[in-house]
Amino acid sequence: MYGWIWRHLPGPTALRLLQAVLLVAAVCALLLFVIFPIIEPRLPANPITGPGTVGQ
Amino acid sequence: MSETRSGGWDFSAGGASPIGGGAGPHGSATAGTPNGRAGRPGGGAGETIRRIVFGTGEALITLGLVLVLFAVYEVWVSNIFADRKQHQAQQQLAQAWHTGQDPLHGEDKLNLPAGKQVVLPLGDGFANLYIPAFGKDYVKTVIQGTDDADLDRGPGHYVSSQVPGQIGNFALAGHRVGKGEPFLNLDQLRPGDKIVVQTASNWYIYTVLGSQPAYQAALKLTGSARSDAIAAALAATDQQGVPGREIVSPSAVQVIAPVPDHPGQSPTRALLTMTTCHPKYTANQRMVVHAVLTRAVAAKGTALPKELAGGTL
Numbered sequence: 001m002y003g004w005i006w007r008h009l010p011g012p013t014a015l016r017l018l019q020a021v022l023l024v025a026a027v028c029a030l031l032l033f034v035i036f037p038i039i040e041p042r043l044p045a046n047p048i049t050g051p052g053t054v055g056q
Numbered sequence: 057m058s059e060t061r062s063g064g065w066d067f068s069a070g071g072a073s074p075i076g077g078g079a080g081p082h083g084s085a086t087a088g089t090p091n092g093r094a095g096r097p098g099g100g101a102g103e104t105i106r107r108i109v110f111g112t113g114e115a116l117i118t119l120g121l122v123l124v125l126f127a128v129y130e131v132w133v134s135n136i137f138a139d140r141k142q143h144q145a146q147q148q149l150a151q152a153w154h155t156g157q158d159p160l161h162g163e164d165k166l167n168l169p170a171g172k173q174v175v176l177p178l179g180d181g182f183a184n185l186y187i188p189a190f191g192k193d194y195v196k197t198v199i200q201g202t203d204d205a206d207l208d209r210g211p212g213h214y215v216s217s218q219v220p221g222q223i224g225n226f227a228l229a230g231h232r233v234g235k236g237e238p239f240l241n242l243d244q245l246r247p248g249d250k251i252v253v254q255t256a257s258n259w260y261i262y263t264v265l266g267s268q269p270a271y272q273a274a275l276k277l278t279g280s281a282r283s284d285a286i287a288a289a290l291a292a293t294d295q296q297g298v299p300g301r302e303i304v305s306p307s308a309v310q311v312i313a314p315v316p317d318h319p320g321q322s323p324t325r326a327l328l329t330m331t332t333c334h335p336k337y338t339a340n341q342r343m344v345v346h347a348v349l350t351r352a353v354a355a356k357g358t359a360l361p362k363e364l365a366g367g368t369l
Contacts, residue, residue, distance in 0.1 A: 001114050028125060036129040037137060041204055053306045054331045054342045055202045055212070055229035 130234045131337070138236030141209040145197040149181040158182075158256035159200070160219065165258065166352040170224035170314055170323050176200040176213075183220055185211060185228070185238075186252040189245055192365040196238045198253075202229045211238045211330070214312050220253040220260045221352055224314035224323040232333040232343075239332035242343050247271045247289055247300050250363040251328060251347050258354055259361040259369060262328040262347035266300020267292035294348075298327065301345050303334055311344045325349065 005023070009016040152159065159182035163174045176182050181197035188194070202212035211230035218224035230239035247266030252259060267289045274285030290301035298316050310316065311331065314323040326349035334343035353361055353369045360367035 001111065001118075031122065031125055032129050032133045036126060036133070040129070040134070054304070054309055054311060054344070055207065055306075 132234070134234040135236055138208050138231075138234075142196060142236050142238075145181040145199060145209050146184070146195070149184070149197050153256045160255055160257070162257050164219045164221050164255050166221050166260075166349075167326060168219070168222040170218060170222060172222070174219045174222070176215075176219075178215070179203075179206055179209075181210065182213075182255070184254040186254065186364055187245075187249075188252070188364060189249045190241050196230075198228060207231055208235055210236060217312050217329075218314065218326075220255055220328075221258060221326055221349065223326050225312060225316060225327045225329050226253070227312035227329040227331070229331045233337050239330060239343075240336075242330060242332050242345055243334075245290075245301070245345050246286065247292075249347075251330075252361060252363050253328070254355070256355065258352055260326075260349055261351040261353075261361060261363050262326075263350040264290075264300050264345060264347045265294055265298055266290040296325075298346050298348075300347075301343065304342050304344055306339070306342055308342065311342070311346075316344075316346055 006016065006020065009019050011019075149159075159176050159180055160174060163172075168174075178201045179199065181199055183198045185196045185198050186194060196210050199206045199209045199212050200215065202214055206212040207229060211228045213219075214227040214229065217227035220226050230242075231237050232239055232242070245264050247264055247268045248271065249264040251262040251264065253262065254260075270289035270292055271286060274282055274289050277285050287301075291299050293299045296315065297318055302311065302317075304311055310319045312329055313319040315321040316327065316329055328347045328349070330345045330347075331342050333339045334341045351361075356369060359369050361369045
């Protein structure tokens with residue numbers, strides 16, 4: 001997967017490196033600011049307060 | 057080496073590989089991709105298995121990195137979202153007070169009988185919590201309710217518990233790490249520390265329970281003896297059997313009873329209880345701190361009570 005992406009990035013090595021870093025940053029931002037906030041409340045491990053529990 | 061290769065388990069991928077020559081399966085995995093591609097364009101059974109193993113490895117490493125990133129989200133990024141919500145709640149409450157709309161309708165007062173049930177709008181702020189021991193700028197708007205969404209906005213008030221100043225227990229829950237972490241430093245509270253609650257009409261000053269003489273004595277010690285003695289001073293119960301601090305299981309709901317730890321008894325004084333996760337980063341137990349109302353003063357303009365920096369009331 002990573003090899004495939006690397007081979008499909010255009011330009012010389014320095015430019016590819018820059019693009020790779022930007023790609024990683026974009027994926028991290030997507031996960032941290034969009035995907036995790038959506039899935040986090042749905043996770044079963046999330047400690048909840050309810051009848052019979054003292055919360056958080 | 058050639059036997060291994062024909063068996064299909066050669067990760068060095070390709071007999072032409074000069075690097076893979078004596079290295080065997082280890083060390084040559086990373087070099088495999090370009091060499092394999094150049095040396096064996098067609099593939100074969102060995103190539104397929106190599107690709108599957110390599111792809112699975114990459115997927116597992118990726119999953120591991122995503123999980124690490126999720127931990128980063130939980131302890132750090134979630135605070136950004138929660139702080140924004142808390143800020144919004146503070147603005148809303150300030151605006152409501154400014155326009156004469158008190159969610160409590162002025163019903164809170166010193167030693168309000170425990171039987172009086174004050175109904176508050178769920179999910180909205182109705183009081184501010186100041187804890188000078190957490191820093192002179194520490195202020196959190198208390199949200200009515202303890203759902204996940206409520207606790208994302210700020211410390212939540214257990215709906216079944218009493219309101220500030222009322223006889224009984226004004227009980228709050230707050231996150232320890234992440235999601236605004238209002239009670240991150242709950243373990244830093246000491247017997248005698250002040251906790252100030254502001255409503256539209258009044259300021260209520262609560263004092264953390266536990267033995268203050270024992271705490272002063274503990275300060276003279278050093279090392280682990282000191283921290284043990286401080287813990288013991290906090291755990292000391294008062295004449296009504298309520299400690300300053302206790303560590304309990306999440307199911308120990310008696311800690312938020314009108315008389316904490318004595319669910320059957322009818323209360324005679326106004327207490328404040330704060331609960332949070334313990335130990336840090338886990339939800340295995342709850343850290344619970346109890347405080348007793350020691351003073352109340354009517355709100356007067358923007359003046360602060362003496363317990364806060366620059367206070368005059």
